[in-house]
Amino acid sequence: MSERLQKLLASAGHGSRRQIEQWIRAGRLTIDGHVAALGERAAAGADIRLDGLPLDLGALASAAREVLLYHKPAGEVTTRADPAGRPTVFEQLPEPRSGRWVVIGRLDVNTTGLLLFTTDGALAHRLMHPSSQVEREYLVRVRGRPPAALLRRLESGIMLEDGPAQFDRIEAVAAPEPTAAHAWFRVVLHEGRNREVRRLWQAVGFEVSRLARLRYGSLQLPADLRPGQWRRLSAAAAAEL
Numbered sequence: 001m002s003e004r005l006q007k008l009l010a011s012a013g014h015g016s017r018r019q020i021e022q023w024i025r026a027g028r029l030t031i032d033g034h035v036a037a038l039g040e041r042a043a044a045g046a047d048i049r050l051d052g053l054p055l056d057l058g059a060l061a062s063a064a065r066e067v068l069l070y071h072k073p074a075g076e077v078t079t080r081a082d083p084a085g086r087p088t089v090f091e092q093l094p095e096p097r098s099g100r101w102v103v104i105g106r107l108d109v110n111t112t113g114l115l116l117f118t119t120d121g122a123l124a125h126r127l128m129h130p131s132s133q134v135e136r137e138y139l140v141r142v143r144g145r146p147p148a149a150l151l152r153r154l155e156s157g158i159m160l161e162d163g164p165a166q167f168d169r170i171e172a173v174a175a176p177e178p179t180a181a182h183a184w185f186r187v188v189l190h191e192g193r194n195r196e197v198r199r200l201w202q203a204v205g206f207e208v209s210r211l212a213r214l215r216y217g218s219l220q221l222p223a224d225l226r227p228g229q230w231r232r233l234s235a236a237a238a239a240e241l
Contacts, residue, residue, distance in 0.1 A: 002041040005029065009048070010121025012057045013065075013099025017125045023050060065120035066096055067238040069219065072115045073227035078106040089115060092228055104128060105136065105192045105216060113138070113213035114221040123241060127217065133190045135168070137215035138197055141175075141184050142206040150204050158203045162193060165200055182209065217241070 005024065006017040014020065021038065023029050029036040030049045042048060044057045072078075076089050086109065093101055102124045104116035118124050127134055157166040169188040187197060198208045214221050218240070225231055 002043045005031070005036055005040050005042050005048070007122060008042055008044065008057065009055065010102075010125055012055070013096070013102070013119035013121055014050075014055060015100065016102050016121050016128075019102075020121070065118060065123060065238055067120075067123075067233035067241065068093065068101065068117040068230050069222065069225065069233060070115045070117060070230040071221060071225045071227050072107055072112055074110050074112050077109050078103055078115065093117065093230060106194075107213060108195055108198075111211045111213065112227065113211075114216055114219065115213070116216055116219065118238075127241070128192055130191055134217045135188050135190050135215070136192060136213060137186060137188045139173070139184065139210075139212045139214055140187055140197060140201070140208055141182050141210035142201055143182060143209050144206055145180070145183050146204070146206055150206075154200060154204060158200055160196075160199055160203060165189075165191065165193065165196055167200065186214070 003011075006020045009015065009020045010017045015023075020029075024036050024038050024040075027035050028051050030047075030052075031040065031042050032047050036042075036048075046057075048055045048057065070089060070093065072089055076087050076092075078089050080088060080090050082088055089103070090101065096119045099119040101117040101119065102121050104118060104124045104127050107113065107115055116127070126132055151170050154167050155170055157164050159165075167187045167189050169186075171186045173184045173186055175182065175184045189196065197211060201208050212221075219233075222231065
């Protein structure tokens with residue numbers, strides 16, 4: 001049976017659907033000798049090549065998926081290579097048993113906390129797609145003391161440059177170091193737009209001075225996982241995803 005090329009390669013762990021679509025647009029993928037086109041379908045037995053190198057779909061598709069939990073520290077970028085020479089999250093990861101790591105939900109360079117990786121590109125696509133409504137929970141520190149009316153406004157919806165956005169829930173939390181200059185909150189939302197948490201607060205006049213992701217869907221950042229450390233998810237837990 002044939003499948004769309006993006007889905008076939010993502011399921012085999014070769015990358016996210018978005019990344020594979022970029023390869024197709026750039027003419028880097030071929031199927032049985034011809035340059036692949038957007039929307040094209042292929043079977044697992046096809047001769048599929050990236051930059052002329054064959055992709056072994058059969059072996060990868062039969063391999064068990066891996067999921068990795070990583071505690072991202074500040075200062076690392078969520079890309080495989082950075083033109084500015086900054087350290088990347090991929091430099092800290094172990095080699096997967098097969099395929100390649102696909103990141104699930106990026107974090108900007110100054111945001112810390114839970115970052116997920118998998119060798120199953122289709123799983124990554126489902127967990128990131130807006131239709132899946134997967135919750136993300138963050139611990140955020142803002143400068144100043146937002147009034148209750150403003151918090152309600154953030155829950156009811158704010159118009160950003162790329163459309164309306166809102167927090168599903170906002171909960172004030174006790175500050176680790178109480179001060180009148182800052183306030184701490186747990187916020188939950190079910191989207192992963194670029195810098196969305198920071199932009200929501202900025203839209204109502206408050207600057208985020210610290211941001212950490214605590215949870216992605218059902219997966220929590222383990223309390224004993226230190227910044228820069230990773231942990232493999234058990235096969236049973238990965239299957240539940």
